[in-house]
Amino acid sequence: MSRNRLDHLPCSLARALDEAGDWWTFLIVRDLLRGINSFDGFQSSLGIASNILSRRLVKLCDDGILSKRKDASDGRRMRYALTPKGEALAPSLIALMQWGDEWISGRGREPVILADKRTGGQLEPIRIRADGADVPAGEIEFRRGPGLA
Amino acid sequence: MSRNRLDHLPCSLARALDEAGDWWTFLIVRDLLRGINSFDGFQSSLGIASNILSRRLVKLCDDGILSKRKDASDGRRMRYALTPKGEALAPSLIALMQWGDEWISGRGREPVILADKRTGGQLEPIRIRADGADVPAGEIEFRRGPGLA
DNA sequence: CAGTATCCTCGCAGATACTG
DNA sequence: CAGTATCTGCGAGGATACTG
Numbered sequence: 001m002s003r004n005r006l007d008h009l010p011c012s013l014a015r016a017l018d019e020a021g022d023w024w025t026f027l028i029v030r031d032l033l034r035g036i037n038s039f040d041g042f043q044s045s046l047g048i049a050s051n052i053l054s055r056r057l058v059k060l061c062d063d064g065i066l067s068k069r070k071d072a073s074d075g076r077r078m079r080y081a082l083t084p085k086g087e088a089l090a091p092s093l094i095a096l097m098q099w100g101d102e103w104i105s106g107r108g109r110e111p112v113i114l115a116d117k118r119t120g121g122q123l124e125p126i127r128i129r130a131d132g133a134d135v136p137a138g139e140i141e142f143r144r145g146p147g148l149a
Numbered sequence: 150m151s152r153n154r155l156d157h158l159p160c161s162l163a164r165a166l167d168e169a170g171d172w173w174t175f176l177i178v179r180d181l182l183r184g185i186n187s188f189d190g191f192q193s194s195l196g197i198a199s200n201i202l203s204r205r206l207v208k209l210c211d212d213g214i215l216s217k218r219k220d221a222s223d224g225r226r227m228r229y230a231l232t233p234k235g236e237a238l239a240p241s242l243i244a245l246m247q248w249g250d251e252w253i254s255g256r257g258r259e260p261v262i263l264a265d266k267r268t269g270g271q272l273e274p275i276r277i278r279a280d281g282a283d284v285p286a287g288e289i290e291f292r293r294g295p296g297l298a
Numbered sequence: 299c300a301g302t303a304t305c306c307t308c309g310c311a312g313a314t315a316c317t318g
Numbered sequence: 319c320a321g322t323a324t325c326t327g328c329g330a331g332g333a334t335a336c337t338g
Contacts, residue, residue, distance in 0.1 A: 011179070012247075012248075013242065016248050016249030023170060023311095039321070049311070051313090052311055064252075085252045096170075097162040099238060100164045101161045104164045173331090188301070192300095198333070200331090201330080201332070227299085
């Protein structure tokens with residue numbers, strides 16, 4: 001096999017990786033957490049080819065991670081949103097990003113921003129509740145950093 | 150490009166995915182958290198081909214996620230261990246596994262075990278502190294579940 | 299036991315062109 | 319704007335055989 005087949009492993013981690021472990025999934029979810037929710041928004045943010053993005057969005061919708069609807073004021077424009085299942089990826093995404101902050105981007109440097117684009121230039125940090133049942137409740141705040149303008 | 154090049158993206162998440170986002174990395178780290186630390190241990194646990202496992206272990210050592218040393222009592226046997234950088238992957242790994250428990254393996258079912266193999270048949274759960282600076286401190290305990298015998 | 303060494307396959311992603 | 323359609327290709331992963 002070329003691609004991994006992790007579904008044979010009796011492990012939730014393997015199954016999670018199998019469904020959400022591909023490269024773009026986390027980055028698309030990240031963009032949605034930042035307020036980016038349109039096709040071309042993803043495209044310009046990620047530099048991903050349109051066919052790849054399209055395929056990935058279809059799969060994410062099929063897997064119940066995203067939902068899709070027409071924009072209320074512009075019928076031509078589609079808007080994507082995270083489902084509860086998709087939002088539930090936030091804790092692992094955040095943990096992974098913080099790992100990158102700490103161990104790759106360089107210790108001591110400012111953490112990378114997860115700014116809410118909806119506030120325009122305001123750069124209001126967004127707060128994401130990690131309210132999984134077994135995860136200690138709390139809020140995580142992203143401050144402005146040099147990594148992601 | 151065939152493989153993703155995420156390093157051009159100015160984002161810690163992208164860089165983290167670039168370094169630790171491949172399929173086997175998390176599963177090898179998971180095994181180490183369970184107490185599996187030898188080449189054939191990984192192999193029989195994961196069903197991974199030996200050349201792939203070898204390549205992956207070399208890369209993980211190169212990236213500073215694993216360390217490697219000879220077994221004290223058996224010079225032929227190598228033992229792998231998580232470095233601090235590798236241990237720091239635990240929170241995201243755990244979050245991802247819990248996501249799989251909740252959203253893929255089936256809601257309401259028992260979460261998958263992360264049992265410590267070192268205790269033999271005892272199935273003592275292991276505790277992993279999520280003590281990242283910005284992550285609310287707490288302990289996560291894995292209970293026995295049907296997924297991973 | 300802990301890997302190398304070869305060879306191969308095929309899925310993911312990229313480039314590009316096109317459409318409602 | 320939001321995609322589809324086609325073609326191409328690389329490289330991770332696999333099968334298998336072999337070694338100190």
